[in-house]
Amino acid sequence: xxxxxxxxxxxxxxxxxxxxxxxxxxxxxxxxxxxxxxxxxxxxxxxxxxxxxxxxxxxxxxxxxxxxxxxxxxxxxxxxxxxxxxxxxxxxxxxxxxxxxxxxxxxxxxxxxxxxxxxxxxxxxxxxxxxxxxxxxxxxxxxxxxxxxxxxxxxxxxxxxxxxxxxxxxxxxxxxxxxxxxxxxxxxxxxxxxxxxxxxxxxxxxxxxxxxxxxxxxxxxxxxxxxxxxxxxxx
Numbered sequence: 001x002x003x004x005x006x007x008x009x010x011x012x013x014x015x016x017x018x019x020x021x022x023x024x025x026x027x028x029x030x031x032x033x034x035x036x037x038x039x040x041x042x043x044x045x046x047x048x049x050x051x052x053x054x055x056x057x058x059x060x061x062x063x064x065x066x067x068x069x070x071x072x073x074x075x076x077x078x079x080x081x082x083x084x085x086x087x088x089x090x091x092x093x094x095x096x097x098x099x100x101x102x103x104x105x106x107x108x109x110x111x112x113x114x115x116x117x118x119x120x121x122x123x124x125x126x127x128x129x130x131x132x133x134x135x136x137x138x139x140x141x142x143x144x145x146x147x148x149x150x151x152x153x154x155x156x157x158x159x160x161x162x163x164x165x166x167x168x169x170x171x172x173x174x175x176x177x178x179x180x181x182x183x184x185x186x187x188x189x190x191x192x193x194x195x196x197x198x199x200x201x202x203x204x205x206x207x208x209x210x211x212x213x214x215x216x217x218x219x220x221x222x223x224x225x226x227x228x229x230x231x232x233x234x235x
Contacts, residue, residue: 003163003207004192008038008214011186015151017044018071022107022149023051023061024178027080027224030171031060034188034216035153040064046071050107050147052100052174053077054084059222068092074147076100080224099127102144104177109146111180111209116145152182155216156205159189160196163210164203172204179205188216 005011012035021039025031039047040063047070054073055062064070065083072094078084087093098106099121109117118141122128132143154175157168165187167175179185187210 002161003210003213004159004161005212005214008034008186008188008212009042011212011214012038012042012151015039015042015044018046018048019044019150020048020050020148022147022152022178022182023049024152024154024173024175025060026052026170026173028055028060028222029224030155030167030173030175031055032153032155032186032188033060033219034214035186036061036063040067040069043067043069045069048072048074050074050103050149050178052103053079054081056080056224057083065093072096074098074103076103097127102127104174106144106147107174107177107181110148111177114146116143118143147181149178149182150184152178152180152185154179154185154187154205156187156189158191158193158198159187159210159213160193160198160207161213162195163187163207163213164198165189165205165207165210166198166202167204176204179209184212185210186212186214188214190216190219 049070051061053075054065062081062083074096076098088095102119102121118134120141123140123142128142133140156165158166192215
């Protein structure tokens with residue numbers, strides 16, 4: 001079944017307030033820019049967003065924060081966004097800070113149909129508060145629940161018309177696991193090819209996990225944090 005759609009706006013037309021969405025990317029690398037902008041324009045509110053981080057003030061998921069569409073953020077890093085800080089300190093935004101490896105495993109488990117798992121990461125820290133603790137071989141582990149989203153939005157380099165995906169270098173990051181854990185997964189891509197053109201050995205996400213494919217354009221290479229040296233420091 002071919003999965004290429006003309007517009008992402010039609011795909012998310014049924015998205016409701018209070019949805020849980022999974023968003024691929026790491027910093028500003030490999031983020032689904034087209035999808036984020038479409039969600040911003042739709043104006044859905046009270047979203048729970050699962051992503052490694054929340055972009056920056058002017059780009060990525062920071063656009064949804066600025067529009068006050070996010071109610072809860074499940075992330076592993078939050079340090080580049082002033083709006084995030086302001087909304088958290090004011091009580092407008094709920095934050096579930098999760099160690100990066102644990103976050104990745106929670107999403108992977110959700111895609112694999114595993115409801116929960118135990119990890120030593122976070123034992124004895126605030127991360128463990130309120131979570132079941134179990135001992136294995138004399139060592140304590142905390143229970144972490146899997147994550148499944150109503151929607152998953154990922155960014156890929158190429159797709160064929162069936163929805164098989166190939167990611168490009170570091171833009172691969174969280175995208176493959178996000179794609180498996182959404183009830184509805186939408187992939188925006190830079191190029192769409194005919195069925196059979198992708199090398200099967202190079203496919204990162206099989207089409208079975210993808211419901212819709214959208215061709216994006218006018219992608220910008222934005223830098224999350226630019227650091228430069230003064231002329232004096234370079235001497």
